[in-house]
Amino acid sequence: MFLEIYRVHIFVMKFFKEFLFPPYEGKEVLRQCYQVGYRSLALISLTGFITGIVFAKQSRPSLAEFGATSWLPSLVGIALLRTLAPLLTGLISAGKVGSSIGAELGSMKVTEQIDAMEVSATNPYKFLVITRVLATTITIPILTFYTALVGLLGGFLNVTLAESTSFSAYLQTALDSITFLDITASTLKAIVFGFTIGMVGCYQGYNSSKGTEGVGKAANSAVVIGMFLIFIEEVIATQITFLFRT
Amino acid sequence: MSLNPQHKEPIISIRDVKKSFGDYDVLRGADLDLYEGENLVVLGRSGTGKSVLIKIISGLLLQDSGTVKVLGKDVTNLSPKDLLELRLNVGFSFQNSALYDSMTVRKNLEFPLVRNRRNLTKAEVNNAVESVLDAVGLLQTINQMPSELSGGQRKRIGIARTLILKPKIMLYDEPTAGLDPITCIEINNLINEVKERYHTSSIIITHDLTCAKETGDRIAMLLDGQFQRVGSFKEVFDTDDERVKPFYDYNFTQ
Numbered sequence: 001m002f003l004e005i006y007r008v009h010i011f012v013m014k015f016f017k018e019f020l021f022p023p024y025e026g027k028e029v030l031r032q033c034y035q036v037g038y039r040s041l042a043l044i045s046l047t048g049f050i051t052g053i054v055f056a057k058q059s060r061p062s063l064a065e066f067g068a069t070s071w072l073p074s075l076v077g078i079a080l081l082r083t084l085a086p087l088l089t090g091l092i093s094a095g096k097v098g099s100s101i102g103a104e105l106g107s108m109k110v111t112e113q114i115d116a117m118e119v120s121a122t123n124p125y126k127f128l129v130i131t132r133v134l135a136t137t138i139t140i141p142i143l144t145f146y147t148a149l150v151g152l153l154g155g156f157l158n159v160t161l162a163e164s165t166s167f168s169a170y171l172q173t174a175l176d177s178i179t180f181l182d183i184t185a186s187t188l189k190a191i192v193f194g195f196t197i198g199m200v201g202c203y204q205g206y207n208s209s210k211g212t213e214g215v216g217k218a219a220n221s222a223v224v225i226g227m228f229l230i231f232i233e234e235v236i237a238t239q240i241t242f243l244f245r246t
Numbered sequence: 247m248s249l250n251p252q253h254k255e256p257i258i259s260i261r262d263v264k265k266s267f268g269d270y271d272v273l274r275g276a277d278l279d280l281y282e283g284e285n286l287v288v289l290g291r292s293g294t295g296k297s298v299l300i301k302i303i304s305g306l307l308l309q310d311s312g313t314v315k316v317l318g319k320d321v322t323n324l325s326p327k328d329l330l331e332l333r334l335n336v337g338f339s340f341q342n343s344a345l346y347d348s349m350t351v352r353k354n355l356e357f358p359l360v361r362n363r364r365n366l367t368k369a370e371v372n373n374a375v376e377s378v379l380d381a382v383g384l385l386q387t388i389n390q391m392p393s394e395l396s397g398g399q400r401k402r403i404g405i406a407r408t409l410i411l412k413p414k415i416m417l418y419d420e421p422t423a424g425l426d427p428i429t430c431i432e433i434n435n436l437i438n439e440v441k442e443r444y445h446t447s448s449i450i451i452t453h454d455l456t457c458a459k460e461t462g463d464r465i466a467m468l469l470d471g472q473f474q475r476v477g478s479f480k481e482v483f484d485t486d487d488e489r490v491k492p493f494y495d496y497n498f499t500q
Binding site: 023104108111112115118120122 | 331334336337340342408
């Protein structure tokens with residue numbers, strides 16, 4: 001247990017030691033950013049949109065009891081940006097991207113491709129780990145704001161069907177209630193989620209063993225551990241944000 | 247059976263190397279030298295630590311005790327930077343070829359080159375890739391993916407990928423394992439061509455005696471974790487040692 005924690009510590013610290021120094025793998029980072037975004041986009045669009053519709057629909061009766069349905073756009077906007085968008089994006093990416101990274105690196109490990117990079121005087125950590133972790137850290141915040149936007153569109157569909165509100169009025173009300181702290185907190189949270197997903201996927205893949213069984217285990221562990229850490233980080237981030245809010 | 251038949255300084259020197267995995271002692275004080283310009287074949291049964299030995303030489307594994315010097319440098323005590331520099335001079339051809347399966351043959355060959363010779367122009371990189379592919383006789387596969395290649399072709403491309411950095415030493419891990427007899431002959435010829443064309447010194451890990459006979463200047467037999475018989479093919483197998491005789495009989499009398 002303690003040995004594993006020590007190994008994780010070394011693996012993570014290596015990222016901070018090496019990512020600023022040349023040689024840089026800029027092209028590979030861009031390719032990975034495209035892969036991360038492309039792999040998750042369809043599922044995120046669908047999930048975000050449906051979440052927006054369902055959240056608005058479920059919240060309407062409660063607000064109507066107090067005659068406050070005009071607050072619905074604000075409620076949708078705040079809920080999406082503060083929690084739903086980062087959490088949904090993080091969980092979906094942990095499933096889609098984390099498992100994919102775990103399986104890819106795991107497969108490279110058991111077929112000695114990582115060893116082959118090492119013996120050809122190339123730093124496999126730089127090419128495989130740093131590029132993927134940077135890609136998830138950069139791309140997941142972007143996907144988070146995309147999820148929030150798509151979710152707002154879903155919420156608008158519900159609102160406009162019930163009240164014939166214009167999109168600009170809906171958007172104006174939704175955005176008015178969003179503060180700079182909300183945006184900052186969400187961005188930082190998404191960066192942490194992205195880093196976690198990339199790092200967990202890479203660690204599990206990079207250290208996999210026992211042939212194809214190990215590859216499956218790496219992919220599975222990348223998802224389970226990634227999701228678990230995201231929930232813990234969400235709780236911690238919410239607590240810290242509330243300290244700033246009060 | 248002289249340990250130093252050429253009276254030269256070895257370019258790889260292994261002294262009293264021990265390595266265990268759990269309770270299993272794989273290497274129990276192995277001593278071996280590789281001299282410049284020779285092909286040294288390491289023979290032994292499966293699981294006797296042949297592959298472990300060349301992984302220790304290339305710094306992929308760490309021995310429990312003993313010293314391994316490559317080109318005069320103690321591999322165990324090198325800094326990461328010095329180890330990278332040393333690896334430029336030591337090519338490693340893997341048993342399963344270990345080609346990067348998401349890259350074409352061209353990208354596989356470019357990968358180590360562009361990362362270690364950053365001042366090369368695109369044309370120079372192309373020339374180097376085509377030249378080394380030509381040397382292994384597979385120029386026509388340049389745009390193919392590894393999954394589209396046969397086992398023999400993959401081995402050749404694996405060798406080409408190590409040759410592109412023009413190493414002084416080649417380490418071959420089971421170069422003929424899993425190949426048909428004709429392809430084995432082609433690989434044996436390629437190993438000899440590499441020695442002539444690139445002036446390499448090689449350690450060839452195998453349990454294929456035909457490969458050993460065709461490619462080896464010297465043979466080193468790994469028995470019980472130690473090199474107990476080192477010399478020419480004839481010297482090594484001219485024995486009544488019951489651990490050695492069945493090896494020869496199985497390969498040449500059946």
